[in-house]
Amino acid sequence: MKATTHSLRRRLIALALAAATGAAFAATPDANKPDVVASHVDATVNPGDDFFDFANGAWLKSHPIPAEESAWGIGQVVQDDLYAKLRKISEAAAAQPHAAVGSDEQKVGDFWSTGMDEALANRLGVNPLKDELARIDATKDLNSVLDEAFALQPLGVDAFFDFAVAQDEKASDVMAVHLAQGGLGLPDRDYYFNNEQGVAKARTAYVEHLHRMFKLLGADDAAAKTSADQVMAFETALAKVSRPLADLRDPLKNYNKMAPDQLRTKYTPAIAWPARLQAWKLNSPTVIVGQPEFFGGLQALLAKTPLPILRDYLRVHLADAYASYLSADFDNEHFDFYGRTLSGQAQQKPRWKRVLRAENEALGMILGRIYVKDYFSDRSKQRYNAMVEAVRTAYSERIDKLDWMSAATKAKAQAKLAAVTRKVGYPDKWKDYSALSIGRESYAQNMMNAQRWAFNDMVSKFGKPVDRAEWEMTPQTYNAYYNPSNNEIVLPAAQFLIPGYDDNEIDDAVVYGYVAASTIGHEITHGFDDQGRQFDAKGNLADWWTKQDATKFQQRAGVMVKQFNAFEPLPGLHINGEASLGENIADFGGLMIGLDAFKKTEQYQKGEKVAGYTPLQRFFLGYALGWLSQEREERLREALLSDVHAPAKWRVNGPLSNIPDFYDAFGVKPGQPMWRPENQRVKIW
Incomplete structure (x- = not known):
C-alpha cells in the first residue's frame, strides 16, 4: 500500500x-507550464x-x-485538488431545495449542511452522545461493562479489542470473524514504553489530554486527573500484552482459528463469545484470533480493574472517537493532542476540509460515483x-x-x-447506501449512523459468497x-x-x-x-x-x-x-x-x-x-x-x-x- x-x-x-x-500514449506537454x-x-x-x-x-x-x-x-496538493472538486459536488447537493428523501443528493446535501453548521454543534455540546454515556454510567458490573463495550463496536469505538468480518486467510472464499488486539489511545504500543525524549513528552501530553477530556465530560479537576492517570495505567497494561508492530506482520503467527467457546474457556472467561457474536447475528463455529495471548492479558486486566476505571476508559474512548463532530471545546481538545502534539500541526484545517474528510468516510462511494463521472476519463482508464x-x-x-x-x-x-x-x-x-439514514439532527449523529451502517454492512457479509468485485x-x-x-x-x-x-x-x-x-x-x-x-x-x-x-x-x-x-x-x-x-x-x-x-x-x-x-x-x-x-x-x-x-x-x-x-x-x-x-x-x- x-x-x-x-x-x-x-x-x-x-x-x-x-x-x-x-x-503507445502520445503526451502533449503544455509549453506554458514548467516541466513536471x-x-x-x-x-x-x-x-x-x-x-x-x-x-x-x-x-x-x-x-x-x-x-x-x-x-x-x-x-x-492532490488532496487539496480533490477537496475543491468534492466541495463543488457537496455544495451543489446542499443547494437542491427538493431532493428526494433517501436520494444521493439528499444524503450528501444534508451531511454537508449539518457538518458545516458549527453553531448547531456548539449548541448541542456533548448531547449527541448522551444515550451512550448514560448506558456507560449505568453499568453495575463487569458483564454490563462488556455489554457497553460490545455496543460501542458498531459505532467505530474499538473498546478493549478490534473486530472484523473479513476473508478467512486460509479459505479466501469464506467470510470469517476476526478478533485482534486493540483498544489503545496512543498510535501504537511502543508509544507507552519508548524512552526517546519526544515519545516521553507525547506520553505526558496524552495524560494531560485525558485529564482535560474528563473535565469536558463533567468531572471536577481532581477527579478528572485521577481518571486520566488510571486510564493511562490501564492502557499501559493493555499495551504490555500487545504484540510489537513488526510481530503483526507474520500472517501465520497471527492466524489462530478456534471455537468461540474455546476462546472463552482458554483465554477470556469473562467474555461469553458465542452469545456475544450471536447478538450480532454471527452464529460462527470458529473465530480467527490474531493474538491469543493479548486476550489472556485482557482477561487478567478486566478481572482486576475496578469498575469506575473501566467506565472512564469507555467514556473517554467514545468521546475521543466523536470529538471532531461535537462542539468546539471537544473538537479543539482532540486536535490539540492528536493534531498538534502527535502530528505537529500548528492549527486546524478549515472546517470545510474537515467536513469533507468525514463525508468521504461516511458517504465515500456516493461521492466517488459523482467524482469519476466528472473527472476521470475513459482514455485515462485505458492508459x-x-x-x-x-x-x-x-x-x-x-x-x-x-x-x-x-x-x-x-x-x-x-x-x-x-x-x-x-x-x-x-x-x-457501486455500493448500495439505501439503508443509511442521513438527516439534520446533528453532525455527530450522522457520523454515528454512518459507522453503524458500515458495521452492519460488514457483518451482513458473513455466511454469504465473497464479493470479489x-x-x-x-x-x-x-x-x-x-x-x-x-x-x-x-x-x-x-x-x-x-x-x-x-x-x-x-x-x-x-x-x-x-x-x-x-x-x-x-x-x-x-x-x-x-x-x-x-x-x-x-x-x-x-x-x-x-x-x-x-x-x-x-x-x-x-x-x-x-x-x-x-x-x-x-x-x-x-x-x-x-x-x-x-x-x-x-x-x-x-x-x-x-x-x-x-x-x-x-x-x-x-x-x-x-x-x-x-x-x-x-x-x-x-x-x-x-x-x-x-x-x-x-x-x-x-x-x-x-x-x-x-x-x-x-x-x-x-x-x-x-x-x-x-x-x-x-x-x-x-x-x-x-x-x-x-x-x-x-x-x-
Whole structure:
C-alpha cells in the first residue's frame, strides 16, 4: 500500500500484445507550464549524495509546510485538488431545495449542511452522545461493562479489542470473524514504553489530554486527573500484552482459528463469545484470533480493574472517537493532542476540509460515483489498464530470469502473477447506501449512523459468497492497495493525479516512474513480499515455496532489513527494518519491474532528452515525484513508531541505492552516499 492504513479490516495474463508491451500514449506537454519534474530539481545537490533532495529539493524549499498541515507534498496538493472538486459536488447537493428523501443528493446535501453548521454543534455540546454515556454510567458490573463495550463496536469505538468480518486467510472464499488486539489511545504500543525524549513528552501530553477530556465530560479537576492517570495505567497494561508492530506482520503467527467457546474457556472467561457474536447475528463455529495471548492479558486486566476505571476508559474512548463532530471545546481538545502534539500541526484545517474528510468516510462511494463521472476519463482508464499489463509482463520476464529461484517455485509464482486481478479507477458495481439514514439532527449523529451502517454492512457479509468485485477504497482516494485474499491490485482514479497537469500532458518516462513503479509495480510486488508471498494464486495462506527457495528469499530480504535498520531519521529513532520490510520490498520490486516495462516504450528507445534529462533520468525523477513530501518532526516520530512505511526520503534513496541503472543514469560513483558495493545490494526480484 502506498500510504498508511492500519485497521484489522485492511490487514485483512496478457490482454492484447500492445497492452502487454506498453501501449503507445502520445503526451502533449503544455509549453506554458514548467516541466513536471525538472522544475523540482535542486541542482545544488549531487544526485549521488542524496537523490531525494536533488529530485525534490527546489519544490520543497519553495513550499514550506502550511500551519494547518503536519506534512506537505504531492499527496497533500492532490488532496487539496480533490477537496475543491468534492466541495463543488457537496455544495451543489446542499443547494437542491427538493431532493428526494433517501436520494444521493439528499444524503450528501444534508451531511454537508449539518457538518458545516458549527453553531448547531456548539449548541448541542456533548448531547449527541448522551444515550451512550448514560448506558456507560449505568453499568453495575463487569458483564454490563462488556455489554457497553460490545455496543460501542458498531459505532467505530474499538473498546478493549478490534473486530472484523473479513476473508478467512486460509479459505479466501469464506467470510470469517476476526478478533485482534486493540483498544489503545496512543498510535501504537511502543508509544507507552519508548524512552526517546519526544515519545516521553507525547506520553505526558496524552495524560494531560485525558485529564482535560474528563473535565469536558463533567468531572471536577481532581477527579478528572485521577481518571486520566488510571486510564493511562490501564492502557499501559493493555499495551504490555500487545504484540510489537513488526510481530503483526507474520500472517501465520497471527492466524489462530478456534471455537468461540474455546476462546472463552482458554483465554477470556469473562467474555461469553458465542452469545456475544450471536447478538450480532454471527452464529460462527470458529473465530480467527490474531493474538491469543493479548486476550489472556485482557482477561487478567478486566478481572482486576475496578469498575469506575473501566467506565472512564469507555467514556473517554467514545468521546475521543466523536470529538471532531461535537462542539468546539471537544473538537479543539482532540486536535490539540492528536493534531498538534502527535502530528505537529500548528492549527486546524478549515472546517470545510474537515467536513469533507468525514463525508468521504461516511458517504465515500456516493461521492466517488459523482467524482469519476466528472473527472476521470475513459482514455485515462485505458492508459492505466494497459500499463498494468505492461508491468505484469515485465514481472513475468523477470521471474523467468531469476538465478536463485527453482523451476518449481517459478511456475507457481507465474501462476499467481497471471491470476492477479486488476481494478483500475472505480468499481464496476457501486455500493448500495439505501439503508443509511442521513438527516439534520446533528453532525455527530450522522457520523454515528454512518459507522453503524458500515458495521452492519460488514457483518451482513458473513455466511454469504465473497464479493470479489468490492472495493476497500473510494475512487477519490490518493492511495492504492494489494489484497492478498483476493490476489488483486486496486488503483483508485485519484492515485494517477499529478497536480496542475492533465494526464495527456505527462510523458511516459515520468508516468512509468510515478505510476508503473511506485504504484502498479509496488502493489503487484506486495503479492510476493515477505507477507504476500505466503498466499497462493487463489488468495489462501498456503506454502507454495520450496524450502530452499524460501530460505534464499529470507536471506535476500535480510539484506534489506539491515539496510533500513541503519537509517536514523531522528536522533535515537531508526527505521524499523522488520516492520517496514514488506513496503520496502514492494518499493524496490516496483522500481525494477516498472523500469523493465518502461524500457519497452518508444520514448525510452528513442532516447531523446526532455527538459535536459534523458528518458532514464526522467523515469527516476518521476519515481521521486511520487514521494515528494516533507513532514514535521512530531509526524515523523509517530510514523517511525507506528507505521509500516518508511519515511518518504528513504523510500526513494533506500531502494535506488541498490539499482545499477540508477548509478548509470546519474553517474553515481563509489564513495558517494547513494553508492553501495555490489555485494551489499539487495537482489530479490
